[in-house]
Amino acid sequence: MPKSLNDNICNEVMFSKLFKKHYQNLYSYLYYKFGDYLNPEDKAQEAFTKLWQNCGKVTPEKAKSYVFTVGNNMMLNEVKHHKVVLQHQQTKPRSHTNENPEFLMQEQEYLQKLQRAIGNLTESERTAFLMNRVEGKKHKEIAALLDISAKAVEKRIYRALSKLRVEIEEL
Structure with a gap:
């Protein structure tokens, strides 16, 4: 049984349809969940970039799940990064020595x-x-x-x- 054209999202037309259909939903999901501070628009675009890079591995049925998972993981990584940055900002350098x-x-x-x-x-x-x-x-x-x-x-x-x-x- 030959594969149909719809089994491959490496096709620009198919990818474009997926992007137009799911981009706004992904952006809204990331915005509502994490707020505007972590730039959800960039993360949504990066999620679709990763989808394009892995287009041969992801089927059209799983594309929506893939971009939402990737976008969510990117935002979570960004949150972790900001926590580390905050911890380092709160750490004060030693202003004293142990010498009397x-x-x-x-x-x-x-x-x-x-x-x-x-x-x-x-x-x-x-x-x-x-x-x-x-x-x-x-x-x-x-x-x-x-x-x-x-x-x-x-x-x-x-x-x-x-x-x-x-x-x-x-x-």
Whole structure:
């Protein structure tokens, strides 16, 4: 027994008839159930788009059920998404730390001592030290930039570290 043309909604004429017949009902259903906030018109159109994409799998008798189910599921997914967004909006970022005020004060004092100690280094020691420890450059790179030997860079960094240890007394 051959299949009739009505068994296939991939036919543009058949699809167009289904769209004209069920679109307004689907839109109204989604609008009444979920309101205008979640844009039921877009979801109704997307449901028919999915029907077109799966036209070979859906028979004309089941097309109405298919688009209503797809539209309803899209709206439910949108509701879930909005709930997640609301939860994240209500979550306040932490404005405090678990560190006590004494620790924070000691940390500030330490940074001030460190900055003062770095300021007391000679220019050559300070340059080599900061290029190595702050910028993360290797001894060979610093030597090339300063036009000195790698051994000279090592010596400058070593002297800078020794002076910093003595001056800060906490390293």
